[in-house]
Amino acid sequence: MRRVIGMDIHRTFGEVVFWEDGRLRHGGRVDMTRTALEGFGKSLLATDEVIIEATGNCMAVSRVLSPFVKRVVIANPLQVKAIAHAHVKTDKVDAGTLASLYAAGYLPEIWTPDAxxxxxxxxxxxxxxxxxxxxxxxxxxxxxxxxxxxxxxxxxxxxxxxxxxxxxxxxxxxx
Known part of the structure; x- marks a missing residue:
């Protein structure tokens, strides 16, 4: 079973939504601290794919979560906005949109540099x-x-x- 985790990340928290076999399930919030992200990462499967938008802290989030999952993808927020027109805009909807677009193969991702x-x-x-x-x-x-x-x-x-x-x-x- 394929799982894609969409995270709408902010300065202090990230809203998590799981996409599993075409269904979205809310996963709650994760604090944007190294300890909380590592704890969240340990709860994930090695085959999971995590999707986040490019923000000021996305590279740090990616570095923390990468050892726990198959892949962390950073999405281009301007292109995601152009593709997904949500009438209701909440953190849960945004996280679900990221997961759904990636699962469908429509997510415009950015190149992630090495260290x-x-x-x-x-x-x-x-x-x-x-x-x-x-x-x-x-x-x-x-x-x-x-x-x-x-x-x-x-x-x-x-x-x-x-x-x-x-x-x-x-x-x-x-x-």
Whole structure:
């Protein structure tokens, strides 16, 4: 007997629905903690397939549940929304939709990276955020100079050694 488990995951809990031979059965809620997910994973069969949507914590949920089941599939939420038009939208309905679409072969899933690729993605994303933050701060400094009618820096880069020395001599308010 084939079992597909749909999980509508959120920050603090996941709603579980079992699809078994074309029938849906509510499985309750699981807390989104490692301990609770491991306990849930131990209650599953090695032949089960778990379906979740791509969210902020889906990779962590996938890593915890993967050792206990045949497969954890991460669905593309935008494509799932386009396929499944539910008039009633609840967590149970969403979890059941995920399980039913997968069981029917209609689930649009995303590619799941290996651990090394996932780590590299996190590093690249963090670097991108740091660079954006640095750019915002530099733009803010330029705006302060402009607001106080201070002419353009004579150095090629306001933020190299010469530019910072010039900046320190400019008459700007302490705040």
């Amino acid at each position: 090394a690729t996932e780590r590299m993605r996190r590093l690249v994303a963090h670097r991108y955020q740091v660079v954006r933050h640095r750019t915002r701060i530099k733009n803010e400094v330029h705006a302060i100079l402009h607001a106080h009618l201070i002419p353009k820096c004579p150095h090629a880069d306001l933020f190299n050694v010469g530019g910072r020395a010039w900046l320190a001599r400019q008459p700007v308010p302490d705040d």
